[in-house]
Amino acid sequence: MLESHGASRILASFHDIVPNWIFAGLYFSQKYIDQHPDNIRKIADGLVKAYDFIATHETEARRFLPKYTNVEEGLCMIAALREYAPIEPMERINQQRDLMVEYGYIKSKISIDHMLDYRFVPHALRQETN
Structure with a gap:
């Protein structure tokens, strides 16, 4: 992507600087969760299927990106793809929060524990991450 904007080479990727961002x-919203838990479960299951498809059919999956992102196919074919992590480790979440405080994007080290709800993550994936 940088080359399309005139950069001649990339010295480091984003993941080299902050792995697993x-x-x-x-x-x-809590109201939507309470009223539509089946929809949320379907969304979570669909996300798992999408990442499984990407992992097993990477080239084919990359060919969908231009249609939905308006990014040139050549860039889509070389862009980094993030692996699916259904449950992010709290240490990584707090590391990102600390960086946002350090660089002035947020004012304090607020806790987001009350916003994390992993009950809709498929049970098999919960076991893999614990």
């Missing part, structure tokens, strides 16, 4: 998560 958490880029996204699924967020639902």
Whole structure:
């Protein structure tokens, strides 16, 4: 991607600098969780299937990216893909929080424990991460 903006080479990848950075998560209001637990379970199951597909059909999966991201196919074919981690270790979450405090993105080391809810992670994946 940097080459498309004029950079001649990449000295380090993002993962070289901060390995396993958490880029996204699924967020639902408590009201939605209470009213639609089956939908949330289906979303979680679909996410697992998607990551399984990516892991077993990487080239084919990368070919879907231009359609949904408007990124050139050539870049999609070489971009880093993050592995699926259904349960992120608290140490990694806190490390990211500490970096955000250090660089001024948030003001204090707030706790997000009350926002983490792993009950919709498929049981087999819970066992793999514990």
